[in-house]
Amino acid sequence: MSADGSLKVGGIPFRSRLIVGTGKYASFEETKIAVEASGADCVTVAVRRVNILNRSEENLLDYIDPAIYKILPNTAGCYTADEAIRTARLARSSGISDMIKLEVIGDPKNLFPDNEALLEATRLLVKEGFIVLPYTNDDPIMAKKLEEAGAAVVMPLAAPIGSGLGIRNPYNLRIIMENASVPIIVDAGVGTASDATIAMELGCDGILMNTAIAGAKNPIQMAEAMNLSVRAGRLAYLSGRIPRKLYAQASSPIEGMIE
Amino acid sequence: MKITVNGTDKEVPVDTNVTELLLYLKILPERISVEINLDVIRREAYDHSHLKDGDLIEIISFFGGGADVG
Structure with a gap:
Protein backbone atom coordinates (compact mmCIF):
# COMPACT_ATOMS: atom_id res chain seq x y z
CA MET A 1 0.00 0.00 0.00
CA SER A 2 1.49 3.36 -0.94
CA ALA A 3 1.23 6.49 1.12
CA ASP A 4 -0.81 8.27 -1.51
CA GLY A 5 -2.90 5.53 -3.05
CA SER A 6 -6.11 3.72 -2.33
CA LEU A 7 -8.41 6.39 -0.89
CA LYS A 8 -11.74 6.00 -2.63
CA VAL A 9 -14.71 8.29 -2.17
CA GLY A 10 -17.96 6.88 -3.48
CA GLY A 11 -15.97 4.65 -5.82
CA ILE A 12 -13.84 7.53 -7.13
CA PRO A 13 -10.10 6.91 -6.61
CA PHE A 14 -8.07 9.75 -5.09
CA ARG A 15 -4.32 9.97 -5.71
CA SER A 16 -3.72 12.18 -2.69
CA ARG A 17 -5.11 11.91 0.81
CA LEU A 18 -5.06 15.69 1.11
CA ILE A 19 -8.07 17.68 -0.10
CA VAL A 20 -7.64 21.44 -0.16
CA GLY A 21 -9.94 24.43 -0.07
CA THR A 22 -9.64 27.34 -2.48
CA GLY A 23 -10.67 30.25 -0.25
CA LYS A 24 -8.70 33.08 1.35
CA TYR A 25 -5.84 33.19 -1.17
CA ALA A 26 -4.40 36.50 -2.36
CA SER A 27 -5.02 35.64 -6.03
CA PHE A 28 -6.16 32.84 -8.36
CA GLU A 29 -2.52 32.46 -9.42
CA GLU A 30 -1.46 31.85 -5.81
CA THR A 31 -4.37 29.39 -5.40
CA LYS A 32 -3.22 27.44 -8.44
CA ILE A 33 0.43 27.22 -7.34
CA ALA A 34 -0.50 26.30 -3.76
CA VAL A 35 -2.89 23.57 -4.95
CA GLU A 36 -0.14 22.18 -7.17
CA ALA A 37 2.35 22.23 -4.28
CA SER A 38 -0.14 20.46 -2.01
CA GLY A 39 -0.24 17.45 -4.34
CA ALA A 40 -4.03 17.33 -3.88
CA ASP A 41 -6.11 16.04 -6.79
CA CYS A 42 -9.40 17.20 -5.29
CA VAL A 43 -10.29 20.77 -4.35
CA THR A 44 -13.37 22.11 -2.65
CA VAL A 45 -15.16 25.18 -3.97
CA ALA A 46 -18.02 27.36 -2.80
CA VAL A 47 -21.29 27.76 -4.71
CA ARG A 48 -22.16 31.42 -5.16
CA ARG A 49 -24.12 33.78 -7.41
CA VAL A 50 -22.47 34.79 -10.69
CA ASN A 51 -21.73 38.52 -10.68
CA ILE A 52 -24.09 39.66 -13.43
CA LEU A 53 -23.03 43.30 -13.13
CA ASN A 54 -19.33 42.75 -13.83
CA ARG A 55 -18.66 40.08 -16.42
CA SER A 56 -14.94 40.86 -16.72
CA GLU A 57 -14.19 39.02 -13.48
CA GLU A 58 -11.99 35.96 -13.83
CA ASN A 59 -13.22 32.59 -12.65
CA LEU A 60 -11.42 30.24 -10.27
CA LEU A 61 -11.99 27.32 -12.63
CA ASP A 62 -9.90 29.06 -15.30
CA TYR A 63 -6.99 28.37 -12.95
CA ILE A 64 -8.08 25.08 -11.37
CA ASP A 65 -8.88 22.97 -14.41
CA PRO A 66 -11.81 20.57 -13.77
CA ALA A 67 -10.26 18.25 -16.38
CA ILE A 68 -7.27 17.82 -14.05
CA TYR A 69 -8.77 18.23 -10.57
CA LYS A 70 -11.81 16.62 -9.00
CA ILE A 71 -14.04 19.52 -8.00
CA LEU A 72 -15.86 19.12 -4.70
CA PRO A 73 -18.58 21.78 -4.35
CA ASN A 74 -19.49 22.66 -0.78
CA THR A 75 -22.53 24.07 0.95
CA ALA A 76 -20.54 26.53 3.07
CA GLY A 77 -22.71 29.29 4.43
CA CYS A 78 -25.87 27.16 4.65
CA TYR A 79 -27.71 27.21 7.98
CA THR A 80 -30.66 24.94 7.20
CA ALA A 81 -31.08 21.55 5.56
CA ASP A 82 -33.23 23.19 2.84
CA GLU A 83 -30.51 25.74 1.96
CA ALA A 84 -27.88 23.02 1.80
CA ILE A 85 -30.06 20.75 -0.34
CA ARG A 86 -30.86 23.62 -2.71
CA THR A 87 -27.16 24.49 -3.02
CA ALA A 88 -26.21 20.85 -3.61
CA ARG A 89 -28.80 20.45 -6.38
CA LEU A 90 -27.62 23.63 -8.09
CA ALA A 91 -23.99 22.50 -7.84
CA ARG A 92 -24.72 19.13 -9.40
CA SER A 93 -26.83 20.56 -12.18
CA SER A 94 -23.71 22.39 -13.48
CA GLY A 95 -22.39 18.95 -14.40
CA ILE A 96 -19.17 19.47 -12.45
CA SER A 97 -19.57 16.65 -9.93
CA ASP A 98 -21.97 14.36 -8.11
CA MET A 99 -19.94 14.89 -4.95
CA ILE A 100 -21.04 17.40 -2.34
CA LYS A 101 -19.19 18.51 0.78
CA LEU A 102 -22.23 18.92 2.94
CA GLU A 103 -22.16 21.60 5.60
CA VAL A 104 -25.11 22.75 7.65
CA ILE A 105 -23.79 25.27 10.12
CA GLY A 106 -25.45 25.72 13.49
CA ASP A 107 -23.78 28.87 14.81
CA PRO A 108 -21.82 31.59 12.98
CA LYS A 109 -19.52 32.13 15.95
CA ASN A 110 -18.08 28.63 16.23
CA LEU A 111 -19.20 27.22 12.86
CA PHE A 112 -20.08 23.93 14.51
CA PRO A 113 -22.47 21.80 12.45
CA ASP A 114 -26.19 21.49 13.08
CA ASN A 115 -26.04 17.69 13.12
CA GLU A 116 -29.79 17.16 13.16
CA ALA A 117 -30.20 19.14 9.94
CA LEU A 118 -27.01 17.59 8.52
CA LEU A 119 -28.38 14.09 8.96
CA GLU A 120 -31.69 15.05 7.36
CA ALA A 121 -29.92 16.62 4.36
CA THR A 122 -27.56 13.63 4.06
CA ARG A 123 -30.46 11.17 3.91
CA LEU A 124 -32.25 13.14 1.21
CA LEU A 125 -29.20 13.83 -0.98
CA VAL A 126 -28.07 10.19 -0.79
CA LYS A 127 -31.54 9.20 -2.03
CA GLU A 128 -31.09 11.63 -4.92
CA GLY A 129 -27.85 9.89 -5.89
CA PHE A 130 -25.32 12.38 -4.54
CA ILE A 131 -21.93 11.28 -3.20
CA VAL A 132 -22.23 12.97 0.18
CA LEU A 133 -19.23 14.07 2.25
CA PRO A 134 -20.72 15.54 5.45
CA TYR A 135 -18.77 17.86 7.75
CA THR A 136 -19.61 16.93 11.33
CA ASN A 137 -18.07 17.22 14.76
CA ASP A 138 -16.00 14.51 16.41
CA ASP A 139 -18.99 12.62 17.77
CA PRO A 140 -18.76 8.83 17.21
CA ILE A 141 -22.53 8.37 17.40
CA MET A 142 -23.24 11.03 14.79
CA ALA A 143 -20.46 9.62 12.59
CA LYS A 144 -22.18 6.24 12.67
CA LYS A 145 -25.59 7.75 11.92
CA LEU A 146 -24.18 9.60 8.90
CA GLU A 147 -22.57 6.42 7.65
CA GLU A 148 -25.87 4.54 8.06
CA ALA A 149 -27.61 7.36 6.19
CA GLY A 150 -25.39 6.57 3.21
CA ALA A 151 -22.61 9.16 3.47
CA ALA A 152 -19.66 8.17 1.25
CA VAL A 153 -17.21 9.36 3.88
CA VAL A 154 -17.57 11.04 7.26
CA MET A 155 -15.62 14.25 7.88
CA PRO A 156 -15.26 15.05 11.58
CA LEU A 157 -13.61 18.31 12.59
CA ALA A 158 -10.35 18.23 14.54
CA ALA A 159 -11.07 21.70 15.96
CA PRO A 160 -13.34 24.61 14.91
CA ILE A 161 -13.06 25.71 11.28
CA GLY A 162 -10.17 28.12 10.74
CA SER A 163 -9.08 27.89 14.40
CA GLY A 164 -5.77 26.12 13.73
CA LEU A 165 -6.04 24.48 17.15
CA GLY A 166 -4.96 21.06 15.88
CA ILE A 167 -6.28 17.64 16.93
CA ARG A 168 -8.33 18.49 20.03
CA ASN A 169 -9.72 15.03 20.69
CA PRO A 170 -7.60 12.24 19.23
CA TYR A 171 -9.48 9.67 21.32
CA ASN A 172 -12.83 10.48 19.74
CA LEU A 173 -11.25 10.36 16.29
CA ARG A 174 -9.82 6.93 17.12
CA ILE A 175 -13.24 5.67 18.22
CA ILE A 176 -14.85 7.08 15.06
CA MET A 177 -12.23 5.37 12.88
CA GLU A 178 -12.38 2.04 14.65
CA ASN A 179 -16.13 1.83 14.17
CA ALA A 180 -16.32 3.17 10.61
CA SER A 181 -16.64 1.20 7.42
CA VAL A 182 -16.39 4.33 5.25
CA PRO A 183 -13.29 6.53 4.99
CA ILE A 184 -12.82 9.13 7.73
CA ILE A 185 -11.46 12.46 6.54
CA VAL A 186 -10.55 15.07 9.13
CA ASP A 187 -12.12 18.34 8.02
CA ALA A 188 -11.09 21.58 9.73
CA GLY A 189 -8.92 22.57 12.67
CA VAL A 190 -5.45 21.70 11.39
CA GLY A 191 -2.97 24.51 12.06
CA THR A 192 0.39 23.27 10.90
CA ALA A 193 2.13 20.27 9.36
CA SER A 194 2.54 18.28 12.58
CA ASP A 195 -1.25 18.44 13.16
CA ALA A 196 -1.78 16.80 9.78
CA THR A 197 0.78 14.13 10.55
CA ILE A 198 -0.81 13.39 13.92
CA ALA A 199 -4.23 12.96 12.28
CA MET A 200 -2.80 10.62 9.67
CA GLU A 201 -0.81 8.65 12.27
CA LEU A 202 -4.07 8.09 14.12
CA GLY A 203 -5.31 6.30 11.01
CA CYS A 204 -7.45 8.95 9.33
CA ASP A 205 -7.98 8.22 5.64
CA GLY A 206 -7.45 11.81 4.61
CA ILE A 207 -7.49 15.46 5.62
CA LEU A 208 -9.32 18.45 4.21
CA MET A 209 -7.89 21.88 4.95
CA ASN A 210 -7.95 25.44 3.69
CA THR A 211 -6.99 28.11 6.22
CA ALA A 212 -3.87 26.30 7.46
CA ILE A 213 -2.42 26.69 3.96
CA ALA A 214 -4.06 29.86 2.63
CA GLY A 215 -3.57 31.72 5.91
CA ALA A 216 0.12 30.87 6.31
CA LYS A 217 2.69 33.63 5.71
CA ASN A 218 3.95 31.57 2.78
CA PRO A 219 0.97 29.54 1.53
CA ILE A 220 2.86 27.79 -1.26
CA GLN A 221 5.58 26.54 1.06
CA MET A 222 2.97 25.47 3.63
CA ALA A 223 1.09 23.59 0.91
CA GLU A 224 4.22 21.58 0.24
CA ALA A 225 4.70 21.02 3.98
CA MET A 226 1.15 19.67 4.20
CA ASN A 227 1.72 17.45 1.17
CA LEU A 228 4.76 15.90 2.89
CA SER A 229 3.19 15.72 6.35
CA VAL A 230 0.08 13.89 5.17
CA ARG A 231 2.22 11.36 3.33
CA ALA A 232 4.62 11.03 6.28
CA GLY A 233 1.74 10.46 8.70
CA ARG A 234 0.18 7.85 6.43
CA LEU A 235 3.48 5.99 6.02
CA ALA A 236 4.09 6.05 9.77
CA TYR A 237 0.58 4.74 10.42
CA LEU A 238 1.07 1.88 7.96
CA SER A 239 4.52 1.11 9.38
CA GLY A 240 3.29 0.65 12.96
CA ARG A 241 5.00 2.76 15.60
CA ILE A 242 7.02 1.26 18.45
CA PRO A 243 5.35 0.99 21.84
CA ARG A 244 6.01 3.78 24.32
CA LYS A 245 8.27 2.67 27.22
CA LEU A 246 9.13 4.43 30.44
CA TYR A 247 12.79 3.41 30.49
CA ALA A 248 15.58 3.42 27.93
CA GLN A 249 16.26 0.45 25.74
CA ALA A 250 19.73 0.37 24.15
CA SER A 251 19.80 0.04 20.40
CA SER A 252 23.43 -1.18 20.28
CA PRO A 253 24.25 -4.78 21.26
CA ILE A 254 26.06 -5.42 24.59
CA GLU A 255 27.92 -8.37 23.02
CA GLY A 256 31.44 -7.57 21.74
CA MET A 257 32.00 -4.57 24.03
CA ILE A 258 35.70 -3.89 24.61
CA GLU A 259 36.69 -4.90 28.09
CA MET B 1 -41.27 42.22 -18.64
CA LYS B 2 -39.45 42.43 -15.34
CA ILE B 3 -37.49 39.55 -13.84
CA THR B 4 -35.04 39.39 -10.94
CA VAL B 5 -31.63 37.81 -11.59
CA ASN B 6 -29.35 37.17 -8.62
CA GLY B 7 -31.20 39.83 -6.66
CA THR B 8 -31.04 42.47 -9.43
CA ASP B 9 -34.10 43.59 -11.39
CA LYS B 10 -33.80 43.19 -15.16
CA GLU B 11 -36.04 44.17 -18.05
CA VAL B 12 -36.13 41.48 -20.75
CA PRO B 13 -38.36 40.87 -23.81
CA VAL B 14 -41.49 38.78 -23.26
CA ASP B 15 -40.92 35.04 -23.73
CA THR B 16 -37.12 35.20 -23.32
CA ASN B 17 -35.71 31.73 -22.74
CA VAL B 18 -32.77 30.79 -20.50
CA THR B 19 -30.30 30.49 -23.40
CA GLU B 20 -31.22 34.01 -24.54
CA LEU B 21 -30.97 35.37 -21.00
CA LEU B 22 -27.45 33.94 -20.60
CA LEU B 23 -26.45 35.43 -23.93
CA TYR B 24 -27.86 38.82 -22.92
CA LEU B 25 -25.96 38.66 -19.59
CA LYS B 26 -22.76 37.48 -21.39
CA ILE B 27 -22.61 34.32 -19.26
CA LEU B 28 -21.22 31.15 -20.81
CA PRO B 29 -23.44 28.15 -20.07
CA ILE B 59 -27.41 31.82 -11.70
CA ILE B 60 -24.57 30.24 -9.73
CA SER B 61 -21.00 29.24 -10.35
CA PHE B 62 -18.02 28.09 -8.31
CA PHE B 63 -15.80 30.33 -6.25
CA GLY B 64 -12.87 30.07 -3.87
CA GLY B 65 -13.95 28.55 -0.59
CA GLY B 66 -13.01 25.80 1.76
CA ALA B 67 -14.82 25.11 4.87
CA ASP B 68 -17.43 27.65 5.87
CA VAL B 69 -16.60 31.07 4.51
CA GLY B 70 -19.77 32.73 5.85
Missing part, protein backbone atom coordinates in the same frame (compact mmCIF):
# COMPACT_ATOMS: atom_id res chain seq x y z
CA GLU B 30 -20.51 26.01 -18.91
CA ARG B 31 -19.81 25.62 -15.18
CA ILE B 32 -22.97 27.41 -14.10
CA SER B 33 -26.42 26.40 -12.95
CA VAL B 34 -29.73 28.15 -13.33
CA GLU B 35 -32.71 28.10 -11.03
CA ILE B 36 -36.12 29.61 -11.81
CA ASN B 37 -38.42 30.16 -8.83
CA LEU B 38 -36.44 27.53 -6.84
CA ASP B 39 -36.57 24.91 -9.62
CA VAL B 40 -33.20 23.85 -11.03
CA ILE B 41 -33.24 23.95 -14.84
CA ARG B 42 -31.37 21.18 -16.67
CA ARG B 43 -29.00 22.44 -19.34
CA GLU B 44 -30.87 20.54 -22.07
CA ALA B 45 -33.98 22.49 -21.09
CA TYR B 46 -32.48 26.01 -21.40
CA ASP B 47 -33.84 26.56 -24.92
CA HIS B 48 -37.43 25.77 -24.05
CA SER B 49 -37.49 27.26 -20.55
CA HIS B 50 -39.30 30.54 -21.14
CA LEU B 51 -39.32 33.22 -18.49
CA LYS B 52 -42.40 34.89 -17.12
CA ASP B 53 -42.92 38.35 -15.67
CA GLY B 54 -41.82 38.40 -12.03
CA ASP B 55 -39.66 35.26 -12.22
CA LEU B 56 -36.86 34.94 -9.67
CA ILE B 57 -33.73 33.62 -11.37
CA GLU B 58 -30.56 32.45 -9.68
Whole structure:
Protein backbone atom coordinates (compact mmCIF):
# COMPACT_ATOMS: atom_id res chain seq x y z
CA MET A 1 0.00 0.00 0.00
CA SER A 2 1.49 3.36 -0.94
CA ALA A 3 1.23 6.49 1.12
CA ASP A 4 -0.81 8.27 -1.51
CA GLY A 5 -2.90 5.53 -3.05
CA SER A 6 -6.11 3.72 -2.33
CA LEU A 7 -8.41 6.39 -0.89
CA LYS A 8 -11.74 6.00 -2.63
CA VAL A 9 -14.71 8.29 -2.17
CA GLY A 10 -17.96 6.88 -3.48
CA GLY A 11 -15.97 4.65 -5.82
CA ILE A 12 -13.84 7.53 -7.13
CA PRO A 13 -10.10 6.91 -6.61
CA PHE A 14 -8.07 9.75 -5.09
CA ARG A 15 -4.32 9.97 -5.71
CA SER A 16 -3.72 12.18 -2.69
CA ARG A 17 -5.11 11.91 0.81
CA LEU A 18 -5.06 15.69 1.11
CA ILE A 19 -8.07 17.68 -0.10
CA VAL A 20 -7.64 21.44 -0.16
CA GLY A 21 -9.94 24.43 -0.07
CA THR A 22 -9.64 27.34 -2.48
CA GLY A 23 -10.67 30.25 -0.25
CA LYS A 24 -8.70 33.08 1.35
CA TYR A 25 -5.84 33.19 -1.17
CA ALA A 26 -4.40 36.50 -2.36
CA SER A 27 -5.02 35.64 -6.03
CA PHE A 28 -6.16 32.84 -8.36
CA GLU A 29 -2.52 32.46 -9.42
CA GLU A 30 -1.46 31.85 -5.81
CA THR A 31 -4.37 29.39 -5.40
CA LYS A 32 -3.22 27.44 -8.44
CA ILE A 33 0.43 27.22 -7.34
CA ALA A 34 -0.50 26.30 -3.76
CA VAL A 35 -2.89 23.57 -4.95
CA GLU A 36 -0.14 22.18 -7.17
CA ALA A 37 2.35 22.23 -4.28
CA SER A 38 -0.14 20.46 -2.01
CA GLY A 39 -0.24 17.45 -4.34
CA ALA A 40 -4.03 17.33 -3.88
CA ASP A 41 -6.11 16.04 -6.79
CA CYS A 42 -9.40 17.20 -5.29
CA VAL A 43 -10.29 20.77 -4.35
CA THR A 44 -13.37 22.11 -2.65
CA VAL A 45 -15.16 25.18 -3.97
CA ALA A 46 -18.02 27.36 -2.80
CA VAL A 47 -21.29 27.76 -4.71
CA ARG A 48 -22.16 31.42 -5.16
CA ARG A 49 -24.12 33.78 -7.41
CA VAL A 50 -22.47 34.79 -10.69
CA ASN A 51 -21.73 38.52 -10.68
CA ILE A 52 -24.09 39.66 -13.43
CA LEU A 53 -23.03 43.30 -13.13
CA ASN A 54 -19.33 42.75 -13.83
CA ARG A 55 -18.66 40.08 -16.42
CA SER A 56 -14.94 40.86 -16.72
CA GLU A 57 -14.19 39.02 -13.48
CA GLU A 58 -11.99 35.96 -13.83
CA ASN A 59 -13.22 32.59 -12.65
CA LEU A 60 -11.42 30.24 -10.27
CA LEU A 61 -11.99 27.32 -12.63
CA ASP A 62 -9.90 29.06 -15.30
CA TYR A 63 -6.99 28.37 -12.95
CA ILE A 64 -8.08 25.08 -11.37
CA ASP A 65 -8.88 22.97 -14.41
CA PRO A 66 -11.81 20.57 -13.77
CA ALA A 67 -10.26 18.25 -16.38
CA ILE A 68 -7.27 17.82 -14.05
CA TYR A 69 -8.77 18.23 -10.57
CA LYS A 70 -11.81 16.62 -9.00
CA ILE A 71 -14.04 19.52 -8.00
CA LEU A 72 -15.86 19.12 -4.70
CA PRO A 73 -18.58 21.78 -4.35
CA ASN A 74 -19.49 22.66 -0.78
CA THR A 75 -22.53 24.07 0.95
CA ALA A 76 -20.54 26.53 3.07
CA GLY A 77 -22.71 29.29 4.43
CA CYS A 78 -25.87 27.16 4.65
CA TYR A 79 -27.71 27.21 7.98
CA THR A 80 -30.66 24.94 7.20
CA ALA A 81 -31.08 21.55 5.56
CA ASP A 82 -33.23 23.19 2.84
CA GLU A 83 -30.51 25.74 1.96
CA ALA A 84 -27.88 23.02 1.80
CA ILE A 85 -30.06 20.75 -0.34
CA ARG A 86 -30.86 23.62 -2.71
CA THR A 87 -27.16 24.49 -3.02
CA ALA A 88 -26.21 20.85 -3.61
CA ARG A 89 -28.80 20.45 -6.38
CA LEU A 90 -27.62 23.63 -8.09
CA ALA A 91 -23.99 22.50 -7.84
CA ARG A 92 -24.72 19.13 -9.40
CA SER A 93 -26.83 20.56 -12.18
CA SER A 94 -23.71 22.39 -13.48
CA GLY A 95 -22.39 18.95 -14.40
CA ILE A 96 -19.17 19.47 -12.45
CA SER A 97 -19.57 16.65 -9.93
CA ASP A 98 -21.97 14.36 -8.11
CA MET A 99 -19.94 14.89 -4.95
CA ILE A 100 -21.04 17.40 -2.34
CA LYS A 101 -19.19 18.51 0.78
CA LEU A 102 -22.23 18.92 2.94
CA GLU A 103 -22.16 21.60 5.60
CA VAL A 104 -25.11 22.75 7.65
CA ILE A 105 -23.79 25.27 10.12
CA GLY A 106 -25.45 25.72 13.49
CA ASP A 107 -23.78 28.87 14.81
CA PRO A 108 -21.82 31.59 12.98
CA LYS A 109 -19.52 32.13 15.95
CA ASN A 110 -18.08 28.63 16.23
CA LEU A 111 -19.20 27.22 12.86
CA PHE A 112 -20.08 23.93 14.51
CA PRO A 113 -22.47 21.80 12.45
CA ASP A 114 -26.19 21.49 13.08
CA ASN A 115 -26.04 17.69 13.12
CA GLU A 116 -29.79 17.16 13.16
CA ALA A 117 -30.20 19.14 9.94
CA LEU A 118 -27.01 17.59 8.52
CA LEU A 119 -28.38 14.09 8.96
CA GLU A 120 -31.69 15.05 7.36
CA ALA A 121 -29.92 16.62 4.36
CA THR A 122 -27.56 13.63 4.06
CA ARG A 123 -30.46 11.17 3.91
CA LEU A 124 -32.25 13.14 1.21
CA LEU A 125 -29.20 13.83 -0.98
CA VAL A 126 -28.07 10.19 -0.79
CA LYS A 127 -31.54 9.20 -2.03
CA GLU A 128 -31.09 11.63 -4.92
CA GLY A 129 -27.85 9.89 -5.89
CA PHE A 130 -25.32 12.38 -4.54
CA ILE A 131 -21.93 11.28 -3.20
CA VAL A 132 -22.23 12.97 0.18
CA LEU A 133 -19.23 14.07 2.25
CA PRO A 134 -20.72 15.54 5.45
CA TYR A 135 -18.77 17.86 7.75
CA THR A 136 -19.61 16.93 11.33
CA ASN A 137 -18.07 17.22 14.76
CA ASP A 138 -16.00 14.51 16.41
CA ASP A 139 -18.99 12.62 17.77
CA PRO A 140 -18.76 8.83 17.21
CA ILE A 141 -22.53 8.37 17.40
CA MET A 142 -23.24 11.03 14.79
CA ALA A 143 -20.46 9.62 12.59
CA LYS A 144 -22.18 6.24 12.67
CA LYS A 145 -25.59 7.75 11.92
CA LEU A 146 -24.18 9.60 8.90
CA GLU A 147 -22.57 6.42 7.65
CA GLU A 148 -25.87 4.54 8.06
CA ALA A 149 -27.61 7.36 6.19
CA GLY A 150 -25.39 6.57 3.21
CA ALA A 151 -22.61 9.16 3.47
CA ALA A 152 -19.66 8.17 1.25
CA VAL A 153 -17.21 9.36 3.88
CA VAL A 154 -17.57 11.04 7.26
CA MET A 155 -15.62 14.25 7.88
CA PRO A 156 -15.26 15.05 11.58
CA LEU A 157 -13.61 18.31 12.59
CA ALA A 158 -10.35 18.23 14.54
CA ALA A 159 -11.07 21.70 15.96
CA PRO A 160 -13.34 24.61 14.91
CA ILE A 161 -13.06 25.71 11.28
CA GLY A 162 -10.17 28.12 10.74
CA SER A 163 -9.08 27.89 14.40
CA GLY A 164 -5.77 26.12 13.73
CA LEU A 165 -6.04 24.48 17.15
CA GLY A 166 -4.96 21.06 15.88
CA ILE A 167 -6.28 17.64 16.93
CA ARG A 168 -8.33 18.49 20.03
CA ASN A 169 -9.72 15.03 20.69
CA PRO A 170 -7.60 12.24 19.23
CA TYR A 171 -9.48 9.67 21.32
CA ASN A 172 -12.83 10.48 19.74
CA LEU A 173 -11.25 10.36 16.29
CA ARG A 174 -9.82 6.93 17.12
CA ILE A 175 -13.24 5.67 18.22
CA ILE A 176 -14.85 7.08 15.06
CA MET A 177 -12.23 5.37 12.88
CA GLU A 178 -12.38 2.04 14.65
CA ASN A 179 -16.13 1.83 14.17
CA ALA A 180 -16.32 3.17 10.61
CA SER A 181 -16.64 1.20 7.42
CA VAL A 182 -16.39 4.33 5.25
CA PRO A 183 -13.29 6.53 4.99
CA ILE A 184 -12.82 9.13 7.73
CA ILE A 185 -11.46 12.46 6.54
CA VAL A 186 -10.55 15.07 9.13
CA ASP A 187 -12.12 18.34 8.02
CA ALA A 188 -11.09 21.58 9.73
CA GLY A 189 -8.92 22.57 12.67
CA VAL A 190 -5.45 21.70 11.39
CA GLY A 191 -2.97 24.51 12.06
CA THR A 192 0.39 23.27 10.90
CA ALA A 193 2.13 20.27 9.36
CA SER A 194 2.54 18.28 12.58
CA ASP A 195 -1.25 18.44 13.16
CA ALA A 196 -1.78 16.80 9.78
CA THR A 197 0.78 14.13 10.55
CA ILE A 198 -0.81 13.39 13.92
CA ALA A 199 -4.23 12.96 12.28
CA MET A 200 -2.80 10.62 9.67
CA GLU A 201 -0.81 8.65 12.27
CA LEU A 202 -4.07 8.09 14.12
CA GLY A 203 -5.31 6.30 11.01
CA CYS A 204 -7.45 8.95 9.33
CA ASP A 205 -7.98 8.22 5.64
CA GLY A 206 -7.45 11.81 4.61
CA ILE A 207 -7.49 15.46 5.62
CA LEU A 208 -9.32 18.45 4.21
CA MET A 209 -7.89 21.88 4.95
CA ASN A 210 -7.95 25.44 3.69
CA THR A 211 -6.99 28.11 6.22
CA ALA A 212 -3.87 26.30 7.46
CA ILE A 213 -2.42 26.69 3.96
CA ALA A 214 -4.06 29.86 2.63
CA GLY A 215 -3.57 31.72 5.91
CA ALA A 216 0.12 30.87 6.31
CA LYS A 217 2.69 33.63 5.71
CA ASN A 218 3.95 31.57 2.78
CA PRO A 219 0.97 29.54 1.53
CA ILE A 220 2.86 27.79 -1.26
CA GLN A 221 5.58 26.54 1.06
CA MET A 222 2.97 25.47 3.63
CA ALA A 223 1.09 23.59 0.91
CA GLU A 224 4.22 21.58 0.24
CA ALA A 225 4.70 21.02 3.98
CA MET A 226 1.15 19.67 4.20
CA ASN A 227 1.72 17.45 1.17
CA LEU A 228 4.76 15.90 2.89
CA SER A 229 3.19 15.72 6.35
CA VAL A 230 0.08 13.89 5.17
CA ARG A 231 2.22 11.36 3.33
CA ALA A 232 4.62 11.03 6.28
CA GLY A 233 1.74 10.46 8.70
CA ARG A 234 0.18 7.85 6.43
CA LEU A 235 3.48 5.99 6.02
CA ALA A 236 4.09 6.05 9.77
CA TYR A 237 0.58 4.74 10.42
CA LEU A 238 1.07 1.88 7.96
CA SER A 239 4.52 1.11 9.38
CA GLY A 240 3.29 0.65 12.96
CA ARG A 241 5.00 2.76 15.60
CA ILE A 242 7.02 1.26 18.45
CA PRO A 243 5.35 0.99 21.84
CA ARG A 244 6.01 3.78 24.32
CA LYS A 245 8.27 2.67 27.22
CA LEU A 246 9.13 4.43 30.44
CA TYR A 247 12.79 3.41 30.49
CA ALA A 248 15.58 3.42 27.93
CA GLN A 249 16.26 0.45 25.74
CA ALA A 250 19.73 0.37 24.15
CA SER A 251 19.80 0.04 20.40
CA SER A 252 23.43 -1.18 20.28
CA PRO A 253 24.25 -4.78 21.26
CA ILE A 254 26.06 -5.42 24.59
CA GLU A 255 27.92 -8.37 23.02
CA GLY A 256 31.44 -7.57 21.74
CA MET A 257 32.00 -4.57 24.03
CA ILE A 258 35.70 -3.89 24.61
CA GLU A 259 36.69 -4.90 28.09
CA MET B 1 -41.27 42.22 -18.64
CA LYS B 2 -39.45 42.43 -15.34
CA ILE B 3 -37.49 39.55 -13.84
CA THR B 4 -35.04 39.39 -10.94
CA VAL B 5 -31.63 37.81 -11.59
CA ASN B 6 -29.35 37.17 -8.62
CA GLY B 7 -31.20 39.83 -6.66
CA THR B 8 -31.04 42.47 -9.43
CA ASP B 9 -34.10 43.59 -11.39
CA LYS B 10 -33.80 43.19 -15.16
CA GLU B 11 -36.04 44.17 -18.05
CA VAL B 12 -36.13 41.48 -20.75
CA PRO B 13 -38.36 40.87 -23.81
CA VAL B 14 -41.49 38.78 -23.26
CA ASP B 15 -40.92 35.04 -23.73
CA THR B 16 -37.12 35.20 -23.32
CA ASN B 17 -35.71 31.73 -22.74
CA VAL B 18 -32.77 30.79 -20.50
CA THR B 19 -30.30 30.49 -23.40
CA GLU B 20 -31.22 34.01 -24.54
CA LEU B 21 -30.97 35.37 -21.00
CA LEU B 22 -27.45 33.94 -20.60
CA LEU B 23 -26.45 35.43 -23.93
CA TYR B 24 -27.86 38.82 -22.92
CA LEU B 25 -25.96 38.66 -19.59
CA LYS B 26 -22.76 37.48 -21.39
CA ILE B 27 -22.61 34.32 -19.26
CA LEU B 28 -21.22 31.15 -20.81
CA PRO B 29 -23.44 28.15 -20.07
CA GLU B 30 -20.51 26.01 -18.91
CA ARG B 31 -19.81 25.62 -15.18
CA ILE B 32 -22.97 27.41 -14.10
CA SER B 33 -26.42 26.40 -12.95
CA VAL B 34 -29.73 28.15 -13.33
CA GLU B 35 -32.71 28.10 -11.03
CA ILE B 36 -36.12 29.61 -11.81
CA ASN B 37 -38.42 30.16 -8.83
CA LEU B 38 -36.44 27.53 -6.84
CA ASP B 39 -36.57 24.91 -9.62
CA VAL B 40 -33.20 23.85 -11.03
CA ILE B 41 -33.24 23.95 -14.84
CA ARG B 42 -31.37 21.18 -16.67
CA ARG B 43 -29.00 22.44 -19.34
CA GLU B 44 -30.87 20.54 -22.07
CA ALA B 45 -33.98 22.49 -21.09
CA TYR B 46 -32.48 26.01 -21.40
CA ASP B 47 -33.84 26.56 -24.92
CA HIS B 48 -37.43 25.77 -24.05
CA SER B 49 -37.49 27.26 -20.55
CA HIS B 50 -39.30 30.54 -21.14
CA LEU B 51 -39.32 33.22 -18.49
CA LYS B 52 -42.40 34.89 -17.12
CA ASP B 53 -42.92 38.35 -15.67
CA GLY B 54 -41.82 38.40 -12.03
CA ASP B 55 -39.66 35.26 -12.22
CA LEU B 56 -36.86 34.94 -9.67
CA ILE B 57 -33.73 33.62 -11.37
CA GLU B 58 -30.56 32.45 -9.68
CA ILE B 59 -27.41 31.82 -11.70
CA ILE B 60 -24.57 30.24 -9.73
CA SER B 61 -21.00 29.24 -10.35
CA PHE B 62 -18.02 28.09 -8.31
CA PHE B 63 -15.80 30.33 -6.25
CA GLY B 64 -12.87 30.07 -3.87
CA GLY B 65 -13.95 28.55 -0.59
CA GLY B 66 -13.01 25.80 1.76
CA ALA B 67 -14.82 25.11 4.87
CA ASP B 68 -17.43 27.65 5.87
CA VAL B 69 -16.60 31.07 4.51
CA GLY B 70 -19.77 32.73 5.85
